[in-house]
Amino acid sequence: MSDPILKVQSLSAQIGDTPVLQEADLIIRPGECVALVGPSGAGKTSLLRMALGLDRPARRVAGRRFLLGQDIDGLRPRALRMLRAGAVGFTPQNPAAGLDPLDRLSLVWLHTAQARGGDTGPAARAAALAAVGLPDCGDAFPHQWSRGMLQRFLIALTRLGDPALTVLDEPTSALDPVIAAQVMQQEAARAAALGTALLIVTHNAALAEGIATRVVRMEGGRVIGDRVARPGVARRALRCASCPDEPEDRVLDVSGLAVRRGASMALSDIALHVNEGEALVVLGESGAGKTTLLRALAGMVPFTAAQSRIAPCALVLQDPMAAICPAHDVVTAVSEPLLAQGMPRRKAFDQAAEATAEAGLPATLLSRLPHQLSLGQAQRVCIARALVARPRLVLLDEPLSALDPDAGAGIAALLGRLRARHRLALLIVTHDLGFARAIADRVAVLRAGRVVEQASADDFFAAPASDYGRALVNAGRRLGALEAAA
Amino acid sequence: MKGAVVLSGLLVTILLATLLTMAVLDLADGDRARSVAAARFGGEGTADDAMIAVVRAELGLDRPFLARYADWAGAAVTGDLGQSFVTKEPVAQILTRAFAVTAPMALAAFVLGMALAIPLGVLAAVRPGGVIDRGTVALASLGAAAPPFWLGLALIGLFAVQWQILPAYGAGTVAHLVLPAVTLAVWVMASHTRLIRSFMREALAAPHLDALRLRGVSEFRILTRHVARPVAGAMAPLLTLDLVGLLEGAVVIEVVFARPGLGLTFVEALRARDMAVILGFVAFSVLLYAAANAAADVMSRRLDPRLREALHV
Numbered sequence: 001m002s003d004p005i006l007k008v009q010s011l012s013a014q015i016g017d018t019p020v021l022q023e024a025d026l027i028i029r030p031g032e033c034v035a036l037v038g039p040s041g042a043g044k045t046s047l048l049r050m051a052l053g054l055d056r057p058a059r060r061v062a063g064r065r066f067l068l069g070q071d072i073d074g075l076r077p078r079a080l081r082m083l084r085a086g087a088v089g090f091t092p093q094n095p096a097a098g099l100d101p102l103d104r105l106s107l108v109w110l111h112t113a114q115a116r117g118g119d120t121g122p123a124a125r126a127a128a129l130a131a132v133g134l135p136d137c138g139d140a141f142p143h144q145w146s147r148g149m150l151q152r153f154l155i156a157l158t159r160l161g162d163p164a165l166t167v168l169d170e171p172t173s174a175l176d177p178v179i180a181a182q183v184m185q186q187e188a189a190r191a192a193a194l195g196t197a198l199l200i201v202t203h204n205a206a207l208a209e210g211i212a213t214r215v216v217r218m219e220g221g222r223v224i225g226d227r228v229a230r231p232g233v234a235r236r237a238l239r240c241a242s243c244p245d246e247p248e249d250r251v252l253d254v255s256g257l258a259v260r261r262g263a264s265m266a267l268s269d270i271a272l273h274v275n276e277g278e279a280l281v282v283l284g285e286s287g288a289g290k291t292t293l294l295r296a297l298a299g300m301v302p303f304t305a306a307q308s309r310i311a312p313c314a315l316v317l318q319d320p321m322a323a324i325c326p327a328h329d330v331v332t333a334v335s336e337p338l339l340a341q342g343m344p345r346r347k348a349f350d351q352a353a354e355a356t357a358e359a360g361l362p363a364t365l366l367s368r369l370p371h372q373l374s375l376g377q378a379q380r381v382c383i384a385r386a387l388v389a390r391p392r393l394v395l396l397d398e399p400l401s402a403l404d405p406d407a408g409a410g411i412a413a414l415l416g417r418l419r420a421r422h423r424l425a426l427l428i429v430t431h432d433l434g435f436a437r438a439i440a441d442r443v444a445v446l447r448a449g450r451v452v453e454q455a456s457a458d459d460f461f462a463a464p465a466s467d468y469g470r471a472l473v474n475a476g477r478r479l480g481a482l483e484a485a486a
Numbered sequence: 487m488k489g490a491v492v493l494s495g496l497l498v499t500i501l502l503a504t505l506l507t508m509a510v511l512d513l514a515d516g517d518r519a520r521s522v523a524a525a526r527f528g529g530e531g532t533a534d535d536a537m538i539a540v541v542r543a544e545l546g547l548d549r550p551f552l553a554r555y556a557d558w559a560g561a562a563v564t565g566d567l568g569q570s571f572v573t574k575e576p577v578a579q580i581l582t583r584a585f586a587v588t589a590p591m592a593l594a595a596f597v598l599g600m601a602l603a604i605p606l607g608v609l610a611a612v613r614p615g616g617v618i619d620r621g622t623v624a625l626a627s628l629g630a631a632a633p634p635f636w637l638g639l640a641l642i643g644l645f646a647v648q649w650q651i652l653p654a655y656g657a658g659t660v661a662h663l664v665l666p667a668v669t670l671a672v673w674v675m676a677s678h679t680r681l682i683r684s685f686m687r688e689a690l691a692a693p694h695l696d697a698l699r700l701r702g703v704s705e706f707r708i709l710t711r712h713v714a715r716p717v718a719g720a721m722a723p724l725l726t727l728d729l730v731g732l733l734e735g736a737v738v739i740e741v742v743f744a745r746p747g748l749g750l751t752f753v754e755a756l757r758a759r760d761m762a763v764i765l766g767f768v769a770f771s772v773l774l775y776a777a778a779n780a781a782a783d784v785m786s787r788r789l790d791p792r793l794r795e796a797l798h799v
Contacts, residue, residue: 049696052700054696054699054700077705078704081699081702081704082702084699084700084702085700085701085702086702088700090697090700090701092693092696092697094693096693096694097693097694097696097697098694098697099694099697100694100698100712101694101790101791101792102712102715102716102719102789102790102791103712111701111703112701115701115702141791141792143791143792
């Protein structure tokens with residue numbers, strides 16, 4: 001068997017006095033694609049950082065680690081830096097964490113190409129960026145590109161000079177499924193062809209099983225499983241049995257909706273409706289106008305429409321932590337909509353406590369501040385806040401994207417329960433096709449500001465009508481998020 | 487077009503500030519003619535009623551408030567700030583002379599203070615909780631806690647009285663500059679060391695630094711480029727405003743060291759109710775702050791590309 005690219009032997013590490021890794025082992029060989037999975041706080045990031053010699057904030061207590069056969073604890077800092085720069089390409093989960101906001105993308109590209117001995121010319125750069133579906137970066141600064149574009153830029157950057165090991169931390173969190181499937185398959189194919197290796201840290205079980213050759217599971221700082229991947233994991237259905245489509249039951253009914261952005265149109269000629277108790281899932285690539293649509297329906301963005309009837313609705317934003325004022329405890333945050341309506345404090349707090357309980361949070365959390373909550377708990381707080389004023393429709397923007405799979409499954413189940421109990425209608429924007437398949441009654445596909453397809457979920461996932469819909473469903477099948485075609 | 491908007495905004499600000507100043511002084515107790523007469527003829531109670539009446543008529547203090555303000559503002563927009571009520575010297579000349587005394591002191595204090603604050607703040611941030619960090623914080627707290635007038639008097643006591651190596655008061659030579667500049671520099675050092683330290687710690691905690699390390703960027707380059715730039719960007723607007731603050735806020739120091747700079751001139755004008763000098767000073771201050779804000783804007787935009795678009799909106 002060939003020599004491993006990365007080898008970690010019973011590595012233990014601590015932050016202060018708290019152990020974050022306990023006798024963790026990890027071996028990655030040439031040509032392999034390893035998925036590192038586990039819930040938040042399992043030690044995935046710690047293992048990744050420690051394996052690469054980033055010894056802050058955690059420090060090594062015991063164990064050994066080798067990169068390309070060299071014991072990195074025996075290397076001087078400069079030698080480690082040179083070895084790592086040549087051997088490892090890394091894309092962090094949050095693209096903003098991969099780039100200095102003050103450096104032009106072209107400069108980052110040039111420096112990395114020089115460090116890895118890759119081609120520094122502009123033509124090579126344009127070709128490498130085109131391979132991940134990007135235009136050339138020109139003089140752009142990071143803030144001028146979207147999250148999804150920056151993530152693809154970083155993935156292209158990791159390929160420069162063909163490093164022996166490519167590490168992708170949550171590579172698909174900022175990408176839409178079509179791009180994600182395309183890029184991930186490219187990565188797996190490169191590893192196999194070049195004899196390099198791929199390490200993917202992910203919350204996305206479908207991605208892990210669909211792309212990786214081996215799945216390493218962590219929990220509580222330990223590696224608890226290491227096995228061959230099993231493509232095609234089944235998903236639990238969350239849909240309600242039947243939702244009749246009667247005009248008087250509609251909680252949302254708009255047509256000819258348009259939103260202007262500067263000289264161009266962000267959305268045009270949108271016709272959508274949602275029935276009481278129904279879940280409509282809006283799919284579409286980054287920049288298609290999904291978030292703008294939610295913001296318009298919630299009244300945060302001015303729009304024009306031929307017809308618009310919108311029942312009292314609430315919006316749940318994409319990033320749960322950013323959506324809660326850091327100085328407000330849970331009960332204050334949840335009672336905000338009621339206090340804004342002028343409800344007396346005591347009564348608002350009582351109703352907020354009720355809504356919080358209904359969102360599945362224990363009463364002991366009511367006095368916690370946002371930074372004392374997990375992401376899953378913060379998302380439940382946002383959902384409780386959306387429910388507290390008893391809306392008939394809840395608009396959700398990527399409700400699972402920030403969460404690990406366990407927390408995500410919990411939120412998905414909660415949404416299913418709420419709609420059954422209150423006949424609550426849901427309008428959900430998501431990239432997660434497994435979740436969409438599980439919860440949607442109907443699906444609308446948005447592309448470049450227009451609805452290009454609208455169908456019942458069963459029809460859509462069996463035989464999508466639009467080109468982009470077909471690309472989405474095929475991507476979902478390849479990634480293992482959807483069952484294969486019958 | 488855009489420049490015209492900015493300039494007219496500046497003009498309105500100056501007019502409002504001076505109108506408010508005049509109104510507040512008018513509402514204050516006491517007879518302005520009596521104060522001016524007393525200042526002209528050397529002390530309280532020396533001016534008789536006839537003299538006071540002459541002064542009142544000469545300065546137009548018997549005319550309505552708005553008429554007097556309109557006279558001043560009309561002349562001021564053409565660049566004529568009038569004459570001192572007391573010495574009859576042109577106000578522009580008084581301000582220029584005082585500025586020439588204050589500016590070198592403020593600049594020297596600023597440069598000296600920053601020359602201490604930057605290395606101390608950086609060293610403190612690189613090893614948080616270390617000996618240098620704790621020593622620096624203690625020094626900065628001490629410097630911030632020491633009242634400038636006390637520190638000034640203490641320095642005079644040591645260097646001018648005890649050892650007699652530097653003059654205690656006055657202005658004109660470099661030697662006269664040393665004690666007041668050092669006194670002010672301690673304040674600059676104290677406040678900016680802590681600012682630089684906290685901005686540095688924030689910049690050092692930025693998540694993209696690890697990505698740079700993995701791409702092979704050296705620790706030295708991370709510090710001198712990827713940490714230094716955001717710190718400079720955060721400090722730039724504060725520094726320009728602080729520099730203006732030093733020019734204006736050196737009142738206490740100028741009183742302690744009897745330096746005829748902007749601060750002392752303003753205090754004397756207030757005491758004598760010398761309206762022309764007071765209004766001239768206020769208009770000059772607004773101009774200085776506007777210039778400082780504009781300079782801060784330009785610097786911030788140069789240092790952070792994200793602001794280039796944001797500030798244009």
